[in-house]
Amino acid sequence: MGAAEVCALLALGLAGGLISGLVGIGGGLIFVPAFTLLLDLPIVTAAGTSLMTIAIATSAGAWRHDRDGNVNRGDALAIGIFAPLGLLVGITVAHALPEHSLEFAFGCVLIYTGGVMARRALTSFAGTQEDEDEEKEEEGPPSEEPTAMPASLPGAPPPEAVPELPRPAHPVEPPPSAGPSDESSRPPVVVGLGLEPLRLLEGQGRIDCVLETPDRTELPALVDLLQAGVSAGGGVVAIVPQWFPGEGRASFALARRALDDPPLVAVYRTGCPPLAGAVLAACAAALGGRLAGGLGLVTSVLGLVERRLLTLAWLSSVAGLRDPRAPQHLRLLSHAPGTSFVAVVGGPSPVVARARPGALQLQLDPSGAVAVSARRADPARLAAVVPQLAAMPSVAVSATPAGPSWWGTGRLVEAVVYPSDPDWLAQDLLARIDPWECVWCGQLIATSPCPCCLRHGPPPPGARRSQRAQAQPVDADAAARQAGLG
């Protein structure tokens, strides 16, 4: 092996290794012809040498990915164990069939797959561009709406660029003036991670939003945001979606711990889709002024509120849908042109089906309303599949930033059916819970672990009934006044 051949092999190894680490392919398609041409090896020896090269090169990359937690070990092991059995079959078939016809067929499959991947990339890229364009278009005069965002956080527009909130179907009268200041009964401020601020219900309090993932350098701004919420509302109800990136959730946890009194920031973790999360935040902001039990009680009932939300979606593809997972045949059908699907999340059982006119007959709350957001699709597509939606009061809201990544497609219509009467909702929730005082932080709560101090604390057996009297709905007029304090 001469010096030139060694240099060529080094370059070959570097290129193959970089590609394998970046996109996960082994590089054998490069190594086999290179060994044949450079070293004049027989094809059988070139294939064996290629396999050893791949094994060496991929070992480090696989170790690195595994350390980062990216590898599904069970699936990798299953493929790694069963694939060698297929090797024997493949070698036998290869000798029986014309090699060129196999190469041609597989080449066509790869070109088709590459085309589908390119479409995914373009769709995702177009979605990002669209968001940026929408933000530019929505720049307007300063707003007094409860959507304050920290200007120093990534993605948070400066105060003069706060997007105008969509008008709800029913009028929302802003509170005429702040009522008498009462520190203990101020409605808590709602902070949503990755959630768009929505104004859907009467008497909603303040909602602050962190739309993009804050990293460690934005910690001071995040601490300031939480501190401002505590100062304005006496406490913060933080809604943390499970799909919000781990780095952002870790930054939030650090910022919370940096506060003088962390239990004043109650945490509710939710697994619901992006638009349902934003609707949940609006419900929390409306309940804050209606439940006189304080921060812990408002956060405790959010689980019950979440169960009342029904999410429906029209999707151009379900190939990338993870929750609920689509049946295999629908995933394959997604690649066919002209197909579309409907998904329902939050009902008795998740549904994924082909989108056909009138395909879904659902039992929807007749007193509810529906929030609808569309991204590169006509909202009427969903109403055509679920006719009952057309009869409900509807609020059009802007497309959710996390929608494409949650639903796995850039063309979609999301709709969330929610209870439209917050006073009735507060009464109904109170009738379903049995609150108690947390033994650690003293907050009135209805779930364990405590959403404020995050410690486990079951209710004391004899104290429930007497403490329940404290959890009463406040006067509606007072609630409206309190909601304006933020």
Add this chain to the structure above:
Amino acid sequence: VGVYSGLFGVGGAVLMVPALVFWFAYGEHRAAATALAANFLVAATGAVIAGIHGSVDVSAALVAGVPGAGAAVAGARLQRRVSQAFLAGVLALVFIGIGATLVL
């Protein structure tokens, strides 16, 4: 994957990545990482079998494989810094390029 590796004498990750993405709802990052780990097992098994039959040039494999290992770690680190859209674009180019080579 095994059948394809036996047919063409290469690793099967080009099949694994799209299969994991489209049929098993993996994200591009996780699919690439899992395919790489599975590919290591397949290639290691194949290399042992080929070695038993004396059809491996160990020195050439080491010269190309050792820098390849370092580059693979760099690629894995780089992968964490790029978006899913970029990765999907790179995969699309790789697949279309390999596919066109096979067809033409």
